[in-house]
Amino acid sequence: MAEALARHSMVKASTAGWTAVMNRYPELASEPLVANWAHAGRPLVVRRPACSDTAGLVPLGLPLPPSHGKRRIAVSLVAADIVASAPPPLLADAAAAAPEAWQATIEKLVQLLPETRTFGSLAWQHLTGLPYLSDSSDLDLLWPLSSVKQPGTLLSDIAGIAKQAPMRLDGEIVGPTGGVQWRELTGTDADEVLVKGPAGVTTTTRAAFLAGLVS
Structure with missing residues (x-):
């Protein structure tokens, strides 16, 4: 390939x-x-x-x-x-492999952005059938920036869901240059953020990343 x-x-x-x-x-x-x-x-x-x-x-x-x-x-x-x-599996497709206690949170996340994908323990359990999830597992997610109409609203909505979730919500907003940990993007537009791309890590501002600009 x-x-x-x-x-x-x-x-x-x-x-x-x-x-x-x-x-x-x-x-x-x-x-x-x-x-x-x-x-x-x-x-x-x-x-x-x-x-x-x-x-x-x-x-x-x-x-x-x-x-x-x-x-x-x-x-x-x-x-x-x-x-x-x-691509990594859609959260909606992997939901059946998640614990019952996670289901309400997953439903909210899928309603928020149906294109949300998952990686980490939930994805591996879904894809392999092996037992990856434990009581201390995070829910690792990828939110595609290309599917987001209002990035600022998405971030505040994720934060609201995270406060009530029984597990830690981790993961990245993914743009043209790579992914940024979602909590990093809750700051001001001038804040510098780390973009994890296919070849390494670069930096840009929150505003430039959310606008889909290539650094």
């Missing part, structure tokens, strides 16, 4: 590609869940590249569920060995 993949994209590896990953990271072979990851049809997530990553390979990650140590594993893959890619 030649096109650039956005951070948080979910991808699936070919059988041959995953065999190459296991050969490149032989220490992972001792973890059966990881060794069989691609064969079970489970996805990986696109992450930002690290200094140790091999140039020309797609940086990917997978977190193990708490029952397997909650370890975050970083691997990389030849782009040609990615056989499918998709």
